[in-house]
Amino acid sequence: MKISNDKVVSIEYTLKNADGQIIDTSVGNAPLEYIHGRGYLISGLEKDLEGKSEGEEFTSEIEPKDAYGEFDESMVVEVDRKQFPEGIEIEEGMQFEAEYGQLVTVKSVTKDKITIDANHPLAGVKLFFDVKVVSVRDASPEELSTGLYGGCGGCGCDGDCSGGDCSSGGCGCGCDC
Structure with a gap:
């Protein structure tokens, strides 16, 4: 199955800067899972994932404008x-x-x-991703409606968005659900 809008995609990745310094990685942790086409990833990486299949590995160079923007x-x-x-x-x-x-x-x-x-810490930075597509599947109607983890607090962390402590659209626990 190829990656396209409304597919649940699971990837392993390593993010590096132009000097090869590792900024972030999922290796050694659970793969990153998201619904494709919903804006959960930076636009440049999501575009490069489009059409890829389970098992594919690739390197992606993302310009700042397609990541966290130019430095302002x-x-x-x-x-x-x-x-x-x-x-x-x-x-x-x-x-x-x-x-x-x-x-x-x-x-x-x-x-x-x-x-x-107030710039994003990676604003103005060209990003380099090493990516492996772990799995691709159709999203369920419920996932399309509420997100992968059932919306706020649905990730199993027992967080909630009450009391105005929800700063990132998530439940406030730091899991980004």
Whole structure:
């Protein structure tokens, strides 16, 4: 069966940058499973998976525009230190969730100012994937309706989206269901 829209696809992957440094991998863990054509993957990788079959292995080069976008200098801003709660030690490299669930990275800290970057950490980075298609199957009507894990909290983690703690469209447990 070939990968096309509304198929449940399971892949093993290793993600590297241009220097060959491993950024992420599913090797040694469970394969990544998703419903094809629903925007669960970066667009460049999903496009390269289209038409592949179970057992196929390939390497994919993804340009920033087809991954996490180009680096946007306007998303690097300097803010007053007093905008952060007192007593919290802010350090360069820290990441935290800002308003509306956006991840920001602290770039520099002075006595009075903190420079933060709201770009995705992989914005502007060309990505290299080594991929093996583990399985391809038709999605069930329920999976197409609610997602692979039954929607929020359906992954078995016992999370829920009550109380407004759902920041990524998931249940808040970090499993991205």
